Amino acid sequence: MADITLTAYNVKTKEKGVPIQDAVIKKTAKGAYMVQGNDGKGNKLTTLVNEAKALAAIEAGVAKKGWD
Numbered sequence: 601m602a603d604i605t606l607t608a609y610n611v612k613t614k615e616k617g618v619p620i621q622d623a624v625i626k627k628t629a630k631g632a633y634m635v636q637g638n639d640g641k642g643n644k645l646t647t648l649v650n651e652a653k654a655l656a657a658i659e660a661g662v663a664k665k666g667w668d
Contacts, residue, residue, distance in 0.1 A: 604660045606635050608647035620645050623663035625654045635663060 606620040620637035628634055633654035636646050649657075657663040 604653070604657050604662050606637070606647070606649070606653075606657055606662060608635070608645040610639055610643055610645060612643050618645060620647070620663075623657070624666040625649075625658060625663045626666035636666075637663075 606623050607617045608620055609616050610618045618639050620635055621640045623635050623637040626634050626636065633649050633651055634646060635649055635654070635657075636644070638644055654663075658665050
């Protein structure tokens with residue numbers, strides 16, 4: 601997983617695989633990992649990822665950790 605990219609579906613423009621910019625990974629109440637960010641055009645993006653991908657993205661510097 602050297603090349604990690606976080607992508608999401610953009611509901612507003614109906615595009616799939618949009619790269620997430622300014623990504624912040626948060627934990628939900630049930631323990632899932634949620635990535636929140638934007639597409640660079642002002643549209644907010646949110647998607648769920650598994651624990652391995654979330655931690656790998658944080659270590660690679662692609663996303664920020666949003667919990668303590």
